[in-house]
Amino acid sequence: MQLLSIILLIFIIICAITVAFSKNLLTAVVVFMSQSLAMSIIWILLESPDLAITEAAVGAGIDSLLLLVTLKKIHAIDHTKKEDNNNGEED
């Protein structure tokens, strides 16, 4: 159990660094999501299943969904749009 929590904590730190340094926003969102999942397992290991359920539902589910929708809205994950519309920065 000790080993598992250490592995998960290291995983969380790696995820956090990855999110900070990744230039691709889609990657950042997906890595953020996996960090939330690892965090929810850690909550279970700390004997607070209430928080674990909430973290899994909100952190990994709804949060990343909203972030993905926002990325789509600001055309951050739409590469084809940039090519034919290079000047479309103000909208």
Add this chain to the structure above:
Amino acid sequence: MAKKISNNWWSRFTDWLDIGSGKLDDSMMSSFDDETSPSSSSVELQKDALRHEKDIDDIRNNILEHEQSVYDSLHTGFTSKGAKHARRFYMLAAMAFCIGIIALLLNTVEYLPEFGNPDNPVNNEVSERYIEKGMEETGAVNIVAGMILDYRAFDTLGESNVLFVAACAVLILLRISVEKEGDAAVQLEMEADDRMYEPKDDIILQTTATILVPLTLLFGMYIIMNGHISPGGGFSGGAVMGAALILYLNAFGFEKTERFFTFKTFKAVSVCALSFYAVSKAYSFFTGANHLHSIISPGTPGKLFSAGLIPYLNLAVGLVVCCTMYAFYTLFRKGDM
């Protein structure tokens, strides 16, 4: 030597982060683009819209030229030698500041009480009372539910209200008033904005949704209704149910969800749940503070309908959270519900 290797490793790591996923995106996006062909709008509408778009493009180009000239005139001031030194000093100062703050925070961690130590200041008479008398007084087996919906029910009411207010703020910012259907320019803009983009009939997604959505809704309901018996409660269960609704929307489109969830539903459910919470909790606070006899009894701990008001309050919070989550998503996507 070691530095070189680590440098190499670092650059490969960032390359993998940026390019690896970028390639995938491009191929995915191009396959998407092949499918999107002008289908619904007729040729007449398109011509009209194209003319409109040309005007917009001219205005846009003018603005961009103006911005470019302003940027150039500002930028030439920053490339002199003194500015370079100033920037280097600025960077060094920022790094020193960051390292100082990190050292300070790490130093503070040493003074925190040891994790899980029974003599910690957290383990005072308040938590003792919750653990020893919680089940007897509230009737909830899950002490957390007893705490947040009985001892500290006022906090939870505030939390639900915060969610509702956040949804209202998003409504004010993102809601778009009903547009005229026939206007070609408006329709093109809506398509470009991804607002009316309906999911294609994706068999994989739809089959998965058919299987998963009822189960997820049931699981969310289970978490809510068993909030006083097992871990869970209104907030987490509501979030699970909201996620199920969002999956349903993504698989089948707005047309299907509008049959049962519109702006009216959102208003009615949220307001009813919040006022039920406020009124019922006001009653129990009033009777409790004045030592009056309350008709709400804790019941037998462990039963589904026990623990006084807690299951109903859980249901109210769950409904508010579910509606709010779904409303956030639809408002972000479409600007309406």
